[in-house]
Amino acid sequence: MIPPGVVRAALLGLSAVFVALSLLIVCIRGVRVYRQRRRERIAAPVRGLLLQLLCADEDDQSELLHQLTQIDKRTWRALEPSLTALLGKVAGGARTTLISLYELRGAAGDAVAALGSHRAARRGRAAQVLGQLAHRPAVAPLCRLLADRDPEVRLAAARALGRIGDSAAVPHLLECLQGPRPVPPGVVMSALVSLGPESQPRVSAGLRMEPLARAVAIEVLGATGAVSRTSEIARALREDPEIEVQIKAARALGRLGMPEALQPLLAALDPDRPVSLRTVSAGALGNLGAVVAESRLVELLDDPNTHVAATAARALLRLGPVGQGALRTAADHAGGRAAAQARAALAELAVGGARHGVRVEVAL
Amino acid sequence: MARVLIADDDADIRDLVAFKLTQGGHQVTVAPDGMAALKAVREEPVDLALLDIRMPGMSGLDVCRELRAAPETATLPVILITARSQEGDVEVGFAAGADDYIIKPFSPRELSSRVTALLNRVER
Numbered sequence: 001m002i003p004p005g006v007v008r009a010a011l012l013g014l015s016a017v018f019v020a021l022s023l024l025i026v027c028i029r030g031v032r033v034y035r036q037r038r039r040e041r042i043a044a045p046v047r048g049l050l051l052q053l054l055c056a057d058e059d060d061q062s063e064l065l066h067q068l069t070q071i072d073k074r075t076w077r078a079l080e081p082s083l084t085a086l087l088g089k090v091a092g093g094a095r096t097t098l099i100s101l102y103e104l105r106g107a108a109g110d111a112v113a114a115l116g117s118h119r120a121a122r123r124g125r126a127a128q129v130l131g132q133l134a135h136r137p138a139v140a141p142l143c144r145l146l147a148d149r150d151p152e153v154r155l156a157a158a159r160a161l162g163r164i165g166d167s168a169a170v171p172h173l174l175e176c177l178q179g180p181r182p183v184p185p186g187v188v189m190s191a192l193v194s195l196g197p198e199s200q201p202r203v204s205a206g207l208r209m210e211p212l213a214r215a216v217a218i219e220v221l222g223a224t225g226a227v228s229r230t231s232e233i234a235r236a237l238r239e240d241p242e243i244e245v246q247i248k249a250a251r252a253l254g255r256l257g258m259p260e261a262l263q264p265l266l267a268a269l270d271p272d273r274p275v276s277l278r279t280v281s282a283g284a285l286g287n288l289g290a291v292v293a294e295s296r297l298v299e300l301l302d303d304p305n306t307h308v309a310a311t312a313a314r315a316l317l318r319l320g321p322v323g324q325g326a327l328r329t330a331a332d333h334a335g336g337r338a339a340a341q342a343r344a345a346l347a348e349l350a351v352g353g354a355r356h357g358v359r360v361e362v363a364l
Numbered sequence: 365m366a367r368v369l370i371a372d373d374d375a376d377i378r379d380l381v382a383f384k385l386t387q388g389g390h391q392v393t394v395a396p397d398g399m400a401a402l403k404a405v406r407e408e409p410v411d412l413a414l415l416d417i418r419m420p421g422m423s424g425l426d427v428c429r430e431l432r433a434a435p436e437t438a439t440l441p442v443i444l445i446t447a448r449s450q451e452g453d454v455e456v457g458f459a460a461g462a463d464d465y466i467i468k469p470f471s472p473r474e475l476s477s478r479v480t481a482l483l484n485r486v487e488r
Contacts, residue, residue, distance in 0.1 A: 051383040055472050085376050092471030 042078035046071055050079065053101070054086070054094040061097055069104045076105065084125070087132035099133055108135045115141045120150035127153065131160025139164060143172035147181050158183045162191030170195065170202035174213045185216050192220040200226045207232055211242040218245065222252025230258040237264045247280050254284025262290050269296060269308075279307045286315025291322045298326050301338035309337065313345035324349070366411040366483050367391045371401035371427065372445065373419045377468075381414060384472040385479060398422025402430055405437060412483055414475075415462075417446045417453045425453070425460045432461035441482045445470075 046068065053064040071079070087098050102108055107129070114126035115138070127145060130138040138160070145157035158176065161169040173191055176183045192203060204226070206217025218236060221229045230253065237249035250268055253261035265288065268281035282300055285293040297319075300312035316323035330342035368390045372378045375396075382392045393410060395401035397419050405413065413431065415424035424444055431437040444457040444465040454465050464482055466475055 047379070048383075051380055054380060055384045055387055082376050085374075086380070089374070089377055089469050090380070090472065091469040092473065094472050095469065 039078040039081070042075055043082065046075055046079060047082070050082070053097055054090060056097075058093070065097070065101060065104060068101055076107075080107075080129075084129050084132060087129075102129075102133055108133055108138075111135070112138050112141060115145060120148075120153050123148065124150070124153045124156040127156035127160045131156075131163035134164050136164060136166055139166045139169055143169055146172055146176040146183060147179070149181065151181075154181060154183050155187055158187045158191045162194035165195055167195050167199035167202050170199050171205065174203075174206045174209060174217065177212045177216060178210055185212060189216050189219055189223075192216070193223045197224050197226070200224060200229065204229055204232065207236065211245055214240065214242070214245045215248045218248040218252050222248075222255040225256065227256050227258055230256055230260050234261055234264040237268060243274055243277060246277050250277060250281045250284045254280075254287035257288055259290075261288060262293065265290075266293060266296055269300065275305050275308060278303075278305070279311045282308055282311040282315050286311075286318035286323075289319060291319055294319060294322055294326050297323070298330060298338075301330055301341045302335060306341075309341045310344065313341040314348070316342075317345050317349055365389050365391060366479075367393065367409070368479065369393045369395065369401060369404055369410040369413040371395040371398065371413065371419065371424065372416040373397055374416070377416070377445070380472060381475060384476050388476050388480070390479070398424065398427045401427050405431065405440070409436070410440070411486075412441045412443070412479060414443050414445060414466075414479070417444050417457065425457060428457065428460040428462050441486050443478060443482060 049064060049068055053061060053068060056064055083098060083101070087095065090098065111126040111129045111133075112135070114122050115130075117123050117126070123145065127142060130142065142157045142161050142164070146154055146161075148154050148157065154176070158173060161173060170192065173183075173188050177185060177188055192199060200221060203217050203220050203224075206213045206220075208214075209217070214236065218233055221233060233249045233252050233256070237246050237253065240246055240249065246268070250265060253265055261284070265281045265284050269278050271278075273281075282297065285297060294316065297312045297316050301309055301316075303309040303312065313327065316327050319326075324346070327342040327346055330338050331346060332339075334342065368385050370378055370381050370385070370392060371394075372381070373396055378394050378396070382394055385392050393404050393408065395404050398415075399422050401413070401415065402422070404410075413427075415427050417424040428442050428444065431440055431442060442462045442464075444454070444462045445468060446453050446457070446465060447468045457465055464478055466478060
């Protein structure tokens with residue numbers, strides 16, 4: 001049995017730890033609030049100038065720009081969080097003026113230097129600023145930051161590279177998907193898509209890399225409309241050993257909408273293929289608008305897997321009058337499972353049409 | 365000169381829009397969230413409301429629906445502000461009764477023009 005004195009001491013100790021932690025949290029919050037208010041107080045005298053600059057006509061901007069470039073370092077630091085935030089929130093002349101202010105102040109150079117700071121928060125903020133400024137000379141140091149020890153900094157670097165829009169970053173973005181310090185695929189994909197169609201030749205190199213890089217590369221090629229890469233993506237659907245890559249390839253082929261995607265997508269519907277691949281392929285045929293796939297999609301209405309069958313029904317809807325006619329025939333004459341899927345899809349069409357003020361005649 | 369309500373939890377945006385509209389001769393009321401926006405409109409009627417869609421607590425869409433539901437604000441012109449990544453909200457916004465929308469990032473000049481255009485349309 002544990003002596004009562006030990007229990008009392010343990011409870012007291014736990015209470016002391018709880019109180020100390022609570023005090024620590026309160027103190028940290030207090031310091032944050034104090035710092036924020038201090039920053040606002042320091043920036044207050046020039047904040048009006050900044051707003052004036054952002055709303056000024058071109059003729060009045062140069063004097064305001066001059067005044068803001070002359071402010072002392074302490075005030076600039078206090079104003080900088082607002083400047084960085086506003087860079088991502090304003091467009092047109094206001095954004096151009098903000099970029100001019102950063103350039104005149106030499107702040108882009110300072111941000112490049114801050115990428116090497118020992119403080120992760122500073123490196124991350126600098127990456128964010130450089131991305132917002134679309135500062136091309138920062139591409140190489142930002143690529144190095146994709147392997148930073150801090151995951152938030154890696155994210156900031158990937159996003160910044162996407163905003164800057166230099167396709168030289170593509171190999172680095174694809175490589176950072178692997179290794180001990182990876183960047184999440186969703187962030188890499190967004191960055192690569194932001195680089196636009198110019199990056200497609202370099203993204204295509206990812207088709208010969210590791211499985212995750214292949215999957216991301218295919219998704220990016222689909223999202224950026226790389227129709228010239230259809231045959232390579234179709235090959236990935238047919239031959240890639242990884243199911244995830246095959247699924248991305250099927251989806252990308254549907255998006256690209258090229259006729260040569262038809263046969264690989266039809267082959268991917270075979271019953272011995274994984275359900276997830278068959279479902280995506282059925283949907284892709286609908287996106288493709290391939291009327292010749294109508295009979296195969298009608299067969300799938302009776303598929304034992306309800307996901308495949310329901311996706312085939314929706315794909316038929318997207319084929320337009322031909323697919324909708326096939327659904328009506330199935331609803332009236334097919335067996336139980338197929339008829340039910342066809343009716344469900346037609347009911348969805350009726351509801352969608354009603355929502356948009358379109359009258360759809362459906363005999364259920 | 366019109367009275368305009370700006371509801372946005374982002375102080376930078378709120379201040380910028382308020383500055384631009386004041387510069388254009390409008391009288392501006394600001395609110396940091398949806399509840400404060402509704403309270404402000406009920407206390408002192410406005411001619412137009414600019415509402416950020418994503419606000420803590422009560423969203424701009426909720427405020428818009430509340431405004432449309434009350435007889436005294438049912439026809440109040442409403443412009444929604446939304447981020448590019450939330451463009452899907454626009455359709456929901458129109459369904460909630462909004463008259464126009466602005467996508468962030470936006471140009472202060474364009475925003476001011478849209479406010480003026482909507483006010484002119486309502487006056488006619």
